[in-house]
Amino acid sequence: MDVDKNPVFPMRRPLLTSLSAVPLVTAITALPRASMAAGAMPANWYDADSKKIQREIASRSGTKIVLLGTGGGPVIGRSRRQTSVLMLHDEDAYMLDFGLGAVQQFARTGTSFSQVRSLFLTLQRPDHTTDYGPFLLQGWIHGLNSSVQAYGPPGLTTMTGGYIKAMKHTIEFWSESFDIPPLKPIATQEFTRGGFVMQDGTVRVTSALVKHPPVVPAFGYRFDFKDRSVAFSGDTAPTQSMINLAKGADVLIHEAMYVPAMGVSMRDDAKRQKVGFDAVVEHMIADHTPVEDVGKIAQAAGVKELVLYHLAPPGSHLTDEDWIAPAAKYFNGKIVVGRDLMMI
Numbered sequence: 262m263d264v265d266k267n268p269v270f271p272m273r274r275p276l277l278t279s280l281s282a283v284p285l286v287t288a289i290t291a292l293p294r295a296s297m298a299a300g301a302m303p304a305n306w307y308d309a310d311s312k313k314i315q316r317e318i319a320s321r322s323g324t325k326i327v328l329l330g331t332g333g334g335p336v337i338g339r340s341r342r343q344t345s346v347l348m349l350h351d352e353d354a355y356m357l358d359f360g361l362g363a364v365q366q367f368a369r370t371g372t373s374f375s376q377v378r379s380l381f382l383t384l385q386r387p388d389h390t391t392d393y394g395p396f397l398l399q400g401w402i403h404g405l406n407s408s409v410q411a412y413g414p415p416g417l418t419t420m421t422g423g424y425i426k427a428m429k430h431t432i433e434f435w436s437e438s439f440d441i442p443p444l445k446p447i448a449t450q451e452f453t454r455g456g457f458v459m460q461d462g463t464v465r466v467t468s469a470l471v472k473h474p475p476v477v478p479a480f481g482y483r484f485d486f487k488d489r490s491v492a493f494s495g496d497t498a499p500t501q502s503m504i505n506l507a508k509g510a511d512v513l514i515h516e517a518m519y520v521p522a523m524g525v526s527m528r529d530d531a532k533r534q535k536v537g538f539d540a541v542v543e544h545m546i547a548d549h550t551p552v553e554d555v556g557k558i559a560q561a562a563g564v565k566e567l568v569l570y571h572l573a574p575p576g577s578h579l580t581d582e583d584w585i586a587p588a589a590k591y592f593n594g595k596i597v598v599g600r601d602l603m604m605i
């Protein structure tokens with residue numbers, strides 16, 4: 262391609278030339294190719310919270326679940342980021358959902374993109390999908406394997422190819438800068454019913470349709486690792502299908518809504534979204550699970566541990582006890598209130 266004739270890149274050559282004089286860029290491009298490919302960064306590039314989760318991950322063996330974002334809904338700029346989860350077993354990594362911030366949170370765990378085996382989506386909502394494309398784009402230059410596959414509801418294939426098409430010029434720029442082949446769409450598998458999703462040497466994955474109208478389909482997932490089984494609700498109102506999916510699991514990670522605090526939160530949302538308070542209330546009640554009901558679901562499923570995530574409202578004004586007490590009325594096992602960068 263003749264970049265000088267392409268109006269999208271009028272400054273391309275001069276820009277590349279000038280960038281090469283910037284120390285940071287020099288430092289990045291001077292990193293050994295193997296280091297770039299593995300996504301490894303020098304330890305002193307990380308902040309204290311990142312170093313803490315990295316130490317925790319390194320200190321434990323077996324299956325580890327790292328909550329990257331635990332806030333419910335499309336909120337931004339609050340103490341909890343949007344929904345995303347990383348699962349690790351030995352050197353294999355799996356991602357579930359990609360709310361805004363997922364790429365950055367993933368990187369903070371020190372996990373290499375080259376460890377990632379499969380990606381999963383629970384539903385087509387921006388608070389679960391915003392960082393899906395950026396994960397592919399950033400992963401591409403940091404060692405994400407092109408054999409990685411993504412699984413989820415219809416729209417996944419369009420989102421994968423469409424994002425890469427939209428970022429064509431950006432991709433061409435990095436392809437030349439880093440001297441690597443352009444990013445291509447990864448393989449995707451869409452499904453509309455619950456059941457078996459995939460299996461590799463590390464994990465067996467199944468799904469169940471959950472209840473989140475008007476979004477159809479919306480899925481809960483179950484990951485059976487060799488040493489541990491974990492079920493995720495995604496976004497759902499109370500549903501028997503989640504009890505069935507989580508039956509006997511070691512851990513149930515379920516969305517939760519603290520109803521007494523929803524009034525203020527929903528009034529704020531209604532003002533911002535211009536849809537009206539009643540409509541927001543109707544949506545929340547029809548689509549999400551009060552934390553009391555989460556306790557009932559965990560008890561009925563007979564899980565050992567319940568972790569609350571996708572918290573609504575996602576602000577930091579609620580204490581752990583506020584969340585735990587209503588669920589503990591109905592569930593006898595261990596209850597954990599999820600936090601960003603918490604390892605389960």
Ligand SMILES: [Zn+2]
Nearest residue numbers: 333334388496
């Ligand atoms: Zn959500």
